[in-house]
Amino acid sequence: MKLWVDDTAAPPDDEWVWATTPEQAVRLLANFEFDTVSLDYDCRHKAIIEEKEVELKCDTGFEIVAWFIVAVNSTEPRIKTVGIHSGNCIGRDTLKSILRGKVENLIMKRTKDATSPPVQTV
Secondary structure (H helix, E strand, O other): OEEEEOOOOOOOOOOEEEEOOHHHHHHHHHHOOOOEEEEOOOEEEEEEEOOEEEEEEEOOHHHHHHHHHHHHHHHOOOOOEEEEOOOOHHHHHHHHHHHOOOOOEEEEEOOOOOOOOEEEEO
């Protein structure tokens, strides 16, 4: 199975299971077998403050997912491929540094379009 982790951009096709929050992604990874995961870096959460909906940006939310992938793969490498489809270059580098050497195939994408060619395989 394939897991697409992004709060705003839909997966490229119906082959992907879509997680829109870090919590949802970790719960799915803990309970189901995924061989491929594609990560965004930036995530946004909505909160109600004084009866107004406010969007909160959380740059590190999906780092939690990357660390969970490392933990899952530490005992048995079952997640073979991780793509990073974030448009945030600093976020891409952060996720890459967490995952380098921990997954078989680490693929950096140019855009949030998972069908775009990889920029580099690390």
